[in-house]
Amino acid sequence: SLDSVMDKKIKDVLNRLEYSPSPVSKKLSCTSVKSQGRLASCPAGMTVTGCACGYGCGSWDVQGGTTCHCQCSVMDWTTARCCYLA
Amino acid sequence: SLDSVMDKKIKDVLNRLEYSPSPVSKKLSCTSVKSQGRLASCPAGMTVTGCACGYGCGSWDVQGGTTCHCQCSVMDWTTARCCYLA
Amino acid sequence: SLDSVMDKKIKDVLNRLEYSPSPVSKKLSCTSVKSQGRLASCPAGMTVTGCACGYGCGSWDVQGGTTCHCQCSVMDWTTARCCYLA
Numbered sequence: 001s002l003d004s005v006m007d008k009k010i011k012d013v014l015n016r017l018e019y020s021p022s023p024v025s026k027k028l029s030c031t032s033v034k035s036q037g038r039l040a041s042c043p044a045g046m047t048v049t050g051c052a053c054g055y056g057c058g059s060w061d062v063q064g065g066t067t068c069h070c071q072c073s074v075m076d077w078t079t080a081r082c083c084y085l086a
Numbered sequence: 087s088l089d090s091v092m093d094k095k096i097k098d099v100l101n102r103l104e105y106s107p108s109p110v111s112k113k114l115s116c117t118s119v120k121s122q123g124r125l126a127s128c129p130a131g132m133t134v135t136g137c138a139c140g141y142g143c144g145s146w147d148v149q150g151g152t153t154c155h156c157q158c159s160v161m162d163w164t165t166a167r168c169c170y171l172a
Numbered sequence: 173s174l175d176s177v178m179d180k181k182i183k184d185v186l187n188r189l190e191y192s193p194s195p196v197s198k199k200l201s202c203t204s205v206k207s208q209g210r211l212a213s214c215p216a217g218m219t220v221t222g223c224a225c226g227y228g229c230g231s232w233d234v235q236g237g238t239t240c241h242c243q244c245s246v247m248d249w250t251t252a253r254c255c256y257l258a
Contacts, residue, residue, distance in 0.1 A: 006092070006178070010099045013182045019105060019191060028114070028171050028200070030133045032148050047202045050136025050167065050222025050253055056158045058144025058230025061251065062204050072228045079147065081136055081222065085171070085200050085257070092178070096185045105191060114200070114257050116219045118234050136222025136253065142244045144230025165233065167222055171257070 029086035038075040042066040042082030052079040115172035124161040127153040128168030138165040201258035210247040213239040214254030224251040 030049065033040050042048055044066075051060040051068030054076040061069050068080040116135065119126050128134055130152075137146040137154030140162040147155050154166040202221065205212050214220055216238075223232040223240030226248040233241050240252040 003095075006095050007099060009175075009178050010096055010182055011103070013179060014100075014103070014105070017183075017186070019186070026112070026171060026198070028133055028169055030135060030148075030151065034147075047200055047255070048253070049169075049202060049255060051224065052137065052146045053144050055228075056141075056143045056145050056230065057228045058142065058225050058232070059228050060144070060224045061206075062202075062253065065202065081134070081148065083133070083135060083169075083200055083221075083255075085198060089181075092181050093185055096182055097189070100186075100189075100191070112198070112257060114219055114255055116221060116234075116237065120233075135255075138223065138232045139230050142227075142229045142231050144228065146230070167220070167234065169219070169221060169255075 026085040028083060030081060030083040032079050032081055034077060034079040036077055038070040038078050039063075040068045040078040040080040042080050046082040046084045048080050049083045050081040052081070054078070112171040114169060116167060116169035118165050118167055120163060120165040122163055124156040124164050125149075125153055126164040126166040128166050132168040132170040134166050135169045136167040138167070140164070198257040200255060202253060202255035204251050204253055206249060206251040208249055210242040210250050211235075211239055212250040212252040214252050218254040218256040220252050221255045222253040224253070226250070 048062045053070035057072035059071040070078045134148045139156035143158035145157040156164045220234045225242035229244035231243040235241050242250045
């Protein structure tokens with residue numbers, strides 16, 4: 001019938017144009033990266049959401065969006081909390 | 087007209103195949119969870135992006151992706167900063 | 173041909189209904205906002221994922237979802253780590 005012809009036709013066009021009914025929904029995914037010393041960097045594609053430091057230090061900054069820098073005078077380790085949309 | 091017949095036909099097919107014009111765009115949503123002691127956990131479905139600790143302590147780690155653990159020797163409270171895509 | 177007529181017709185309907193083949197995929201984007209004193213706020217549309225404080229202080233809380241508050245008695249600067257889906 002004309003109906004089924006049109007049905008099929010429309011689906012073909014949609015497929016060819018790669019229309020997806022429901023695009024895959026993303027999730028927030030995070031991991032920690034710990035390093036010796038006062039710098040810790042996230043893997044490529046991830047960004048820093050927070051940092052932890054040794055010696056109870058809570059003074060840090062983020063360099064280049066991906067590297068935690070712990071500022072206290074004496075420092076033994078730094079952890080970057082790294083997140084991205086998976 | 088043929089035009090309006092086709093118009094209607096195409097929309098019916100799209101609806102049946104659940105194509106949505108603009109999929110609901112997600113937002114980053116965060117909340118804090120504070121607990122006594124040295125552990126604080128995010129609700130299911132959320133992940134830790136950072137932690138705060140009592141006694142000015144900035145040394146923490148994340149256990150299992152959802153639990154903040156404050157490491158300083160004496161500890162009275164822990165807060166987990168928890169985020170997800172809403 | 174009927175084929176190309178229908179092709180064109182379907183694409184017109186899709187455009188008019190603003191169907192997008194592949195909705196732009198979002199990325200997690202973060203920045204730091206540093207202020208003097210014990211408060212630092214994220215720009216509108218962004219949310220706090222973590223905070224850093226002066227004097228090595230790791231005790232902070234988040235007020236209203238967008239403002240870092242450093243709790244230690246003496247405080248010179250506060251940094252909010254602010255993120256959103258770009």
